[in-house]
Amino acid sequence: MRIVGLGFLARSIRTIADAHPEAVAFAAGVSSGDGADHAEFTREATLLYDTVECCRRTGRQLLYFSTASAGMYGIQRRAGREDGPVRPASPYGRHKLAMEEVIRNSGADHLILRLAYPVGAAQRPHQFLPSLVGQVRRGRVRIHRGARRDLIDVGHAVTLIGALLRRGVSREVVNVASGWAVPVEDxxxxxxxxxxxxxxxxxxxxxxxxxxxxxxxRRLVPAAAELGFGPGYYRHVIDAYLAAVPPSGRP
Known part of the structure; x- marks a missing residue:
């Protein structure tokens, strides 16, 4: 697997890279759903155009990390489905949807992964869980009451991605999430x-x-049922993160 990017996701998927030599994983995008920096979006888009063209020419499969956040699905009073409507509620969500369309219309083989909130020890401090943990440790935390987050251990996310690639899933959009959105206050x-x-x-x-x-x-990867997803799953994800990251914030 060729991995485009150097950040948290790029490092996390190295564990399955050798098993999928024909895939190109694009993990160089904007790393925060709060981002609205036009220059950052432009940088990602330019790099993606080049990567898509390379995949189209060589026949390799492009693996693109999109988002399953409210930034993509918006407020719909229903669970967000890959084949249902989307209402991007942020510049980040609109950017990700535009990049999905570029990929779908490119003619390149692809797999679009709408990822929830992956959690792992190597995350940057500004990302969701590290940011919350840092605020709590400093004694003051901002809470958006009404917001929910679907936390997924990045190791479980990589396991699911590897399973999708092994099954040869192609030209699909797949939500990679636990399926349990937890109130931020919890x-x-x-x-x-x-x-x-x-x-x-x-x-x-x-x-x-x-x-x-x-x-x-779950239809494409029945083994997802064995990863412990459920209403209390988020606690195990948080516990694992806290065990791996001491108060210094360095794993």
């Missing part, structure tokens, strides 16, 4: 319990967010 409460810290909460109400549908993922 995530913060669990972090506080584990760290034995009662942080001050700065609360802002936002419209309730919806989960994503994982029916397609």
């Amino acid at each position: 995530i913060v409460a669990h972090i506080e319990r584990r760290l034995a810290v009662a942080a001050d909460h700065e609360v802002t109400d936002v419209p309730p967010q919806d989960p994503v549908c994982t029916d397609r993922l």
